[in-house]
Amino acid sequence: MINENKAGVTFAKGFKATGIKAGIKKSGNADLAIITSDTEAAVAGTFTQNKVAAAPVYVSKDVVKTKTAKAIVANSGCANACTGQQGMDDAHKTAQIAAAELNINKDDVIVASTGVIGVTLPMDKIETGIKAAVPTLNNDGSDAAANAIITTDTYTKSLTTSITLDGKEVRIGAIAKGAGMIQPNMATMLCFITTDANIEQVRLQTALSEIIEKTFNMISVDGDMSTNDMVIVLANGQAGNNKIIENDENYQIFYQALSELCCQMAQKVAADGEGATKFLTININNARNFRDAKLAGMSIANSPLVKTAFFGQDPNWGRILCAVGYSGVDMNPENTEVKIGGITIYSNGLGAAFDKNALQDIMSEHDIAIDINLNMGSTNATVWSCDLSYEYVKINGEYHT
Structure with missing residues (x-):
């Protein structure tokens, strides 16, 4: 333990x-x-x-x-x-x-x-x-x-x-x-x-x-x-x-x-990221290999648009899917599934119907899990990250030599 x-x-x-x-x-x-x-x-x-x-x-x-x-x-x-x-x-x-x-x-x-x-x-x-x-x-x-x-x-x-x-x-x-x-x-x-x-x-x-x-x-x-x-x-x-x-x-x-x-x-x-208000666990499932799983996870973790969306408590699956798409990994958007807090928000090439109130409750929490099922193989990987807040800009804007 x-x-x-x-x-x-x-x-x-x-x-x-x-x-x-x-x-x-x-x-x-x-x-x-x-x-x-x-x-x-x-x-x-x-x-x-x-x-x-x-x-x-x-x-x-x-x-x-x-x-x-x-x-x-x-x-x-x-x-x-x-x-x-x-x-x-x-x-x-x-x-x-x-x-x-x-x-x-x-x-x-x-x-x-x-x-x-x-x-x-x-x-x-x-x-x-x-x-x-x-x-x-x-x-x-x-x-x-x-x-x-x-x-x-x-x-x-x-x-x-x-x-x-x-x-x-x-x-x-x-x-x-x-x-x-x-x-x-x-x-x-x-x-x-x-x-x-x-x-x-x-x-x-x-x-x-x-x-x-x-x-x-x-x-x-x-x-x-x-x-x-x-x-x-x-x-x-x-x-x-x-x-x-x-x-x-x-x-x-x-x-x-x-x-x-x-x-x-x-x-x-990761949870103590400068100015962070959210701790993000990004699970990439069923990738072709570990390299692809890590690349996809890191692409999401490093996307300013994804990070700011979570700061604003906006479940913007388009930004998440986009980050996976430009990561360079083998993926097919028609076969990819995106979940936030266990709630499916994208599948079969389209945004999914979901309980908006339930998802909003999840987005208001500090710890949030993002699950991406690539359906391209059998390898999984987890990346940990955080949101990007006003405070991050303030901290680094004031951090002078």
């Missing part, structure tokens, strides 16, 4: 965290987080596919290649993206400062940033902040860390779950940020996951890479792909289960738990 739990990244054995105000954000809110493992941990990561990637993405990719890590340092308020060699130097220096304070190897430090693009890190504040933060690391510091990584989020995102392997309790916890500039691959977000599972790094990376494709890479708020996205998993083995090295029953149990946690966290990110 997945739980909304502020224990987050300190839920698993052997992890500490903290979050402080380093003065990076103009708002004066918390803006520097540190997460550590008491022992060496296997590390896995997935990163933005934007070719304009931020400096910390490159630095952290190199850390993942070493297969182990012991710490994560993340700041908000400054993305350290499009900052040239200075940005790379600052990302490396951030890891170096943290490593010195934690008495670990620099190559064991993941670095992450989020915030305004094109601005260099205030390294004096970063250094002072890290030195101030390290002594405050504790077993209950996850919520402070979660607060320190958010930007336009309206709430912190923290989940935990546990499973049993070889008679041992294995815990998994996560924190994430993300509300705008959300479009895979990956979504604009930082997600840090910790677990005390004993698992081989290659197996951990395989699991994460596969899971991402049907969770975090299935959400969209506004169709914009960020420069800084990453999902990092640290597994320190302190649960004491037999090491997972093969695709056996233990691996499948762990895989399922991690997948469920990522799925729910992805939904929380």
